[in-house]
Amino acid sequence: MSDAPVHRRKKIEIVCERAILDDVLEWLREAGVTGHTVIPHVAGHGRQGRRDGDEASRILENALVIAITREDVARRLLRDSVERLRDFAAIVYLCDVEVARPDHF
């Protein structure tokens, strides 16, 4: 077990409003991210007040996007997110992760 090779990657997580989810996913693809996981219907509270999506148009609803990618790609995304997501409810952050199949990310 301890002999297993360790491959370091970055995980980028984006909590964003449901309305821009498709745009965010396209942005990730264009940046070279090969895959992602979406957790829809997430609720919370932040600078834009309560975001629990409890209304008709669903524009107050959030989604969580998780993707694992190379460090350079992740850093570029983090940098570009400031301009890209400026007017929207969004939280972007990076974490260090280790993966077993580096060719997947």
Add this chain to the structure above:
Amino acid sequence: MPADILSLAGANLLSPMTLCFALGALAAFVRSDLEFPDAIAKGLAIYLMLAIGMKGGVALAGGASTDAILAIVVAGFVSFLLPVVAYALLRAATRAAAVDAAAIGAHYGSVSVVTFVTASEFLAARGMTFEGYLVAMMAVMETPAIVMGLLLARRAGFAGPRSAAATRHLWREVLFNGSIVLLVGGFLIGWIVGAPGYAKVKPFLGDLFNGLLCLFLLDMGVVAMRQLRAAPALSPALVGFALVQPLIGAAVGLGLGSALGLSVGGVALFATLCASASYIAVPAAMRLALPKANPALYLTLSLGVTFPFNVAIGIPLYTAIATALRP
């Protein structure tokens, strides 16, 4: 005539639909845990839109007239121009920023399907009929207001979506959102199958309609009141706008509907369409296109103020005036 309005308003307030709406609002007001599962609320919305679309199509199955086409074109223009009126009113009478006024204007040029459905049942309960193509007029009114809202915002210096992908996404949202697909699709199905085909689905789409509408309005009462509770305090001027703008829209609808030669029920419904404000399709489009506009403002005005106003008071008022205009 004032007595007519009062009796119509009283009858409307005591209809099962309006009372269910009030019950939902009361439940949310006292913070009851009453909640519709998402899937059921969505399912009810799909049912209502398909049913109302199909009913309209069946009514028009006799053949599309030039009257119908003219009325549909006029409806599109009204939707395009009403945001200008709303924008001017907001800028003159409230402190709304230009981008907020443009976004709110788009909501008031567009329409609320639920308000239309509630009005059509109000008329049906009184034995009043209306032209089937009113449904097509409604579908046409969803979108032009969004375009005008964006034009008003651009004039004030707010660009639309930044990337080409975001623009494509916006237009997909605007032109092919679920309610348009269901309304237009249901309308075409009804038009194709006509009365004999409709007879097969009438027990579900027709006879159960009022009961399911009660459930839907119960949920809408909860949703509208929650929106009102969660919203930051609105200025009296903005609340005033959300009550005056529907009256302006209704006046336009009453005038044009009469000029178009619609039936009394048709005039009342067209007035209701012009008075109503979108709270599903347009918020989604505005969030994408004008992110600097404050969603709490437009959602609260259209869903929290104008929608209940139309359901409780507007619909009987417009019907009474339409009746008085053409005895």
